[in-house]
Amino acid sequence: MKNYQKGKVLAEGKTKRLYRVEGEDYERLVVVESKDDITKNDDPSQTKLMVSKAKFSTATTSIVFELLRKAGIPVAYERRISDTEFLAVNCKMIMLEVVIRRYAVGSYLKRYPNLEKKEGKVPHRFHRLVFELFLKTTGGKIVMKDGEEWGETGVDLKTKRPIDDPIIANPYDDAWVLRHPKIPEWEEDSYIYRQVLKNGFLQRSVTVEKIEEIARRVFLVLEGAWAQLGFRLVDFKIELGIDKDGNLLVADVIDNDSWRLRTDDWKEISKQLFRDNFNMDEIADKYATVADLVTRFAVPKQAIVLWRGSQDDKSLELFELAGIEKIDIVSSGHKSPSACDAESGTDGHHSIFQKRYADDTQYTGAKKSGRLYAQAIFHRRTGQVAEIKINISNKEREQNRSRFFVCGGGGIRTHGPLSGSAS
Ligand SMILES: Nc1ncnc2c1ncn2[C@@H]1O[C@H](COP(=O)(O)OP(=O)(O)O)[C@@H](O)[C@H]1O
Numbered sequence: 001m002k003n004y005q006k007g008k009v010l011a012e013g014k015t016k017r018l019y020r021v022e023g024e025d026y027e028r029l030v031v032v033e034s035k036d037d038i039t040k041n042d043d044p045s046q047t048k049l050m051v052s053k054a055k056f057s058t059a060t061t062s063i064v065f066e067l068l069r070k071a072g073i074p075v076a077y078e079r080r081i082s083d084t085e086f087l088a089v090n091c092k093m094i095m096l097e098v099v100i101r102r103y104a105v106g107s108y109l110k111r112y113p114n115l116e117k118k119e120g121k122v123p124h125r126f127h128r129l130v131f132e133l134f135l136k137t138t139g140g141k142i143v144m145k146d147g148e149e150w151g152e153t154g155v156d157l158k159t160k161r162p163i164d165d166p167i168i169a170n171p172y173d174d175a176w177v178l179r180h181p182k183i184p185e186w187e188e189d190s191y192i193y194r195q196v197l198k199n200g201f202l203q204r205s206v207t208v209e210k211i212e213e214i215a216r217r218v219f220l221v222l223e224g225a226w227a228q229l230g231f232r233l234v235d236f237k238i239e240l241g242i243d244k245d246g247n248l249l250v251a252d253v254i255d256n257d258s259w260r261l262r263t264d265d266w267k268e269i270s271k272q273l274f275r276d277n278f279n280m281d282e283i284a285d286k287y288a289t290v291a292d293l294v295t296r297f298a299v300p301k302q303a304i305v306l307w308r309g310s311q312d313d314k315s316l317e318l319f320e321l322a323g324i325e326k327i328d329i330v331s332s333g334h335k336s337p338s339a340c341d342a343e344s345g346t347d348g349h350h351s352i353f354q355k356r357y358a359d360d361t362q363y364t365g366a367k368k369s370g371r372l373y374a375q376a377i378f379h380r381r382t383g384q385v386a387e388i389k390i391n392i393s394n395k396e397r398e399q400n401r402s403r404f405f406v407c408g409g410g411g412i413r414t415h416g417p418l419s420g421s422a423s
């Protein structure tokens with residue numbers, strides 16, 4: 001069903017080429033073609049050729065975007081058209097690198113060396129995901145949304161090269177303060193004496209809140225997908241764009257260059273190996289492994305059940321979590337214990353633990369559910385978490401000392417304060 005043609009090159013970057021698409025209904029699309037180049041340190045002189053990288057990248061990115069789309073996240077990706085190309089919505093790119101972190105590694109540790117762990121120790125884990133914005137620059141040039149140049153970031157005193165991808169110290173302010181991405185903010189060398197106005201970079205329909213929300217959702221979905229296969233998504237970088245109607249989409253690619261990905265025992269399998277100067281055969285082998293592993297990604301069918309003891313208890317304001325349904329039940333544990341028991345033992349599900357949250361002690365049974373508790377329902381066969389039930393009274397809600405867990409990807413993954421957003 002090919003009634004379009006690959007047109008002229010629209011843009012070319014370090015790792016891919018974008019082509020115009022000609023043909024009815026196709027003007028809104030571009031062909032994204034991966035190259036066999038692998039890059040590091042924003043330094044073109046360190047770029048190397050890696051056989052089959054374009055193929056691994058396209059295979060990985062296609063499946064990642066298909067998963068995100070299934071999970072309800074807006075993506076620019078349309079469909080894969082060859083080993084090394086996919087079709088995507090032609091976006092106005094937002095000149096930001098959007099970073100989410102589960103663990104403190106890499107440049108984060110350069111900025112916060114106090115979180116560095118002793119050798120052999122596992123990295124510091126953030127219960128609540130860290131969200132960071134970096135301005136996307138090339139050769140230190142700051143380019144605004146209209147393509148106009150705003151100025152330069154300056155020269156790195158150590159490397160003598162332009163500072164690229166400065167961190168935005170205060171993304172929620174109107175005037176963005178830029179800092180060196182690899183120097184602690186308490187050191188004077190971290191200052192970049194150039195402020196930029198947020199409006200110069202974000203289209204009218206885009207807010208930092210929305211960017212943060214989407215990035216967190218993307219991370220939680222991918223973290224869960226990897227966790228199910230026994231891997232740790234450590235952090236990632238994504239890029240967003242807007243379509244011609246102003247919709248915010250996850251664009252560019254998400255492949256083995258985009259994240260740090262580790263085995264359960266902390267062995268790196270992502271592009272970080274290239275930054276760390278591993279040999280090219282070994283790196284290519286890991287890219288092949290990752291491209292193969294993502295074919296096993298699946299969206300588990302999950303729900304969060306908010307269980308209130310009475311109509312008077314306010315319902316929790318829970319964030320939207322992609323692919324996870326919300327169910328509201330009003331049922332009093334101590335007034336009608338048998339109803340609660342029935343709720344906890346739905347067909348095909350098997351309740352294997354119940355937990356009282358405030359003090360983390362085990363709960364013995366649904367009959368005591370007049371109090372705050374949450375309960376995970378596991379599928380008997382697969383062992384996957386199917387539902388998390390949360391029961392909370394107004395008093396406990398106001399005291400805000402309770403925690404809720406969010407299920408995902410085969411296990412309970414995260415927790416955060418009730419008033420917070422997705423951690
Ligand atoms: N769906 C899209 N629509 C428009 N531009 C895109 C899309 N996906 C990626 N791009 C842009 O394509 C360009 C080429 O990508 P890349 O090779 O990664 O370049 P860079 O080295 O600048 O990151 C980048 O500017 C990127 O933002």
Ligand SMILES: [Mg+2]
Pocket residue numbers: 013014015
């Ligand atoms: Mg890029």
